Amino acid sequence: MTAAISLRKVEETAPALVSLYKTAGASVRAHGLEGERAAVYLVVDYSGSMRPYYKDGSVQALADRVLGLSAHLDDDGVVPTVFFSTDVDAVADVELARHQGRIEKIAAGLGHMGKTNYHLAMDAVIDHYLDAAESAASRGERPPAPALVVFQTDGGPLNKAAAERYLCKAAKLPMFWKFIGFGDPGSRQFDYLRRLDDLAVPEKRPVDNAGFFHAGEEPRTVPDAVLYDHLVGEFPQWLKAARALGIAAPRTA
Numbered sequence: 001m002t003a004a005i006s007l008r009k010v011e012e013t014a015p016a017l018v019s020l021y022k023t024a025g026a027s028v029r030a031h032g033l034e035g036e037r038a039a040v041y042l043v044v045d046y047s048g049s050m051r052p053y054y055k056d057g058s059v060q061a062l063a064d065r066v067l068g069l070s071a072h073l074d075d076d077g078v079v080p081t082v083f084f085s086t087d088v089d090a091v092a093d094v095e096l097a098r099h100q101g102r103i104e105k106i107a108a109g110l111g112h113m114g115k116t117n118y119h120l121a122m123d124a125v126i127d128h129y130l131d132a133a134e135s136a137a138s139r140g141e142r143p144p145a146p147a148l149v150v151f152q153t154d155g156g157p158l159n160k161a162a163a164e165r166y167l168c169k170a171a172k173l174p175m176f177w178k179f180i181g182f183g184d185p186g187s188r189q190f191d192y193l194r195r196l197d198d199l200a201v202p203e204k205r206p207v208d209n210a211g212f213f214h215a216g217e218e219p220r221t222v223p224d225a226v227l228y229d230h231l232v233g234e235f236p237q238w239l240k241a242a243r244a245l246g247i248a249a250p251r252t253a
Contacts, residue, residue, distance in 0.1 A: 002034070002035065003025060003028075003034075003071065003072045004037060004071060004072060004073055004074050004075040005071040005072070005075055005077060005096070007021065007022075009071075009077075010071055010096065013077065013096045013097045014067070014096040014097065014099055016064075016099075016100065017064060017067060017068050017071075017096065017099065019224075020064060020065055020067070020068030020069075020224060021068045021071050021072070023068070023224045023225050023228060024065075024068045024069040024071070024072055024224075024228050025072055026225065026228075027069075027225065027228035027229050027231075027232050028069070028072045028073070028228075028232060030229070031229075031232050031233060031235070031236055032236050033072075033073070033232060033235065033236060034072075035251075036073060036145075036239070036251065037073055037074065037075075037145035037252070038073040038074060038145050038146055038147065038148045038235075039074055039129065039132070039144045039145050039146070039147045039148070040066060040069065040070035040073055040074050040079050040147075040148050040149075040150070041079065041080050041081070041082070041125050041128070041129075041147060041148070041149040041150065042062070042063060042066045042079050042080070042081040042082070042094065042149075042150050042152070043081070043082045043084065043121050043122075043125060043149060043150065043151040043152065044059055044062070044063075044081065044082070044083055044084075044103070044152050045084065045085070045116065045152055045153040045154055045155075045182075046083045046084060046085045046089045046107070046110060046113055046114070047085045047086075047113055047114060047115055047116045047154070047155070048085075048113040048114065048115070049154055049155060049183075050113065050154055050182070051113060053154065053182055053219070054103070054104070054107055056220070057220065058182065058218075058219045058220050059103050059107075059152070060101070060102070060103040060104060061219070061220045062150075062152055062180070062219065063079070063081065063094050063099065063102065063103050064099060065224060065227055065228070066079055066094075066150050066231075067079055067094060067095075067096055067099055068224075069228060069231060069232070071096065073145075073148065074145070077095055077096040077097065078093045078094070078095050078096075079093070079094045079095075080092075080093055080125075080128055081093065081094045081106075082121045082124045082125060082128075083106065083107070083110060084116075084117065084118075084120060084121035084124075085113055085114030085115060085116065085117070086114030086115045086116075086117055086158075087114065087117065087120055088120050088121055088124045089110045089111070089114075090106055090109075090110055091124055091128065092106050115158055116153065116155055116156070116157050116158055117157055117158050117159060117162075118151075118153070118157040118159075118162075118163040118166070119157070119159060119162035119163045119165070119166045121151070122151075122163070122166040122167070122170065122177075123166060125147075125149055125175070126166070126169070126170055126173065126175070129144065129147050129173070129175060130173075132144045142252075143249065145174075146174035146175065146176070146239060146242065146248045146249075147173075147174060147175040147176065148176055148178065148231075148232075148235055149175060149176065149177045149178065150178050150180060150231060151177055151178065151179045151180065152179075152180045152181075152182060153179065153180075153181065153182070153193075154181065154182040154183040154189070155183065155187070155189035155190075156189045156190065156191070156192040156193065157192070160192055163192075163196065164196060164199065164204075167196060167199070167205070167209065167210055168199070168204055168205045170209060171205035171206055171207055171209040171247075172206060172247065173247065174242060174247055174248035174249070175209065176209055176210070176211075176234070176235055176238045176239075176242075177209060177210040177211070178210070178211050178212075178213065178230070178231055178234070178235075179193050179196070179197070179210065179211065179212045179213070180212075180213055180214075180215055180219075180230075181193060181212065181213070181214040181215060182215055182216075182217075182219050183216075183217060184217055185214050185216055185217075190212075190214060193212045194212060196210060196212070197210055197211060197212040206245055206247065207238065207241045207242050207245060207247060208234075208237075208238065208241070209238060209242075211230075211233070211234040213227075213230040213231075215227070
């Protein structure tokens with residue numbers, strides 16, 4: 001098995017993403033994930049403090065990078081994307097074929113930029129994944145591949161206990177969460193995410209199902225190769241542990 005979507009297909013449908021696709025491929029191979037399949041999700045913070053990151057294109061840049069990675073792991077060319085603040089603001093598809101300016105277009109149709117509640121966005125991703133699994137089962141198809149969820153935020157959640165509860169709930173599902181921080185690396189806003197990353201196993205959750213990377217105050221300047229290494233670096237270890245516990249299905253041939 002090779003990449004889920006070929007280089008030729010990316011060249012035809014999203015030529016601006018070819019460089020990202022190639023860089024993502026190098027990270028996929030370096031981490032032993034070549035031929036693996038994953039349902040890739042993106043969650044983006046739409047709270048008021050995120051306004052500069054939408055304005056300067058940082059959120060769009062992250063979406064493009066995630067699409068470049070998704071093309072190696074998922075053959076539909078679509079990344080389901082959840083926008084969240086106080087509540088879930090939108091669930092929309094970001095696609096290879098029409099990725100340019102997609103984040104700006106979706107955000108333009110949203111309302112007030114609220115505060116920060118992780119757990120509602122996490123619940124939306126869980127529901128989307130379970131719905132896809134149920135739909136596949138009803139058609140007699142294989143369940144969806146394990147999920148890799150890229151969860152971007154610029155601060156800690158209002159309800160910390162709820163976020164922890166949902167992460168522990170999701171640990172029983174074939175889902176790995178990679179949290180990406182935008183903003184001041186020294187801010188105590190991110191202390192919570194570091195603690196969430198270190199929740200005890202197996203006392204709190206059956207498997208370590210989360211990681212955290214801080215992209216800094218200018219996330220667009222993080223080299224693509226560095227970002228991809230962080231996005232996929234812990235995924236193989238989680239896959240191995242989740243498969244050993246029967247949480248994730250064995251790799252298909």
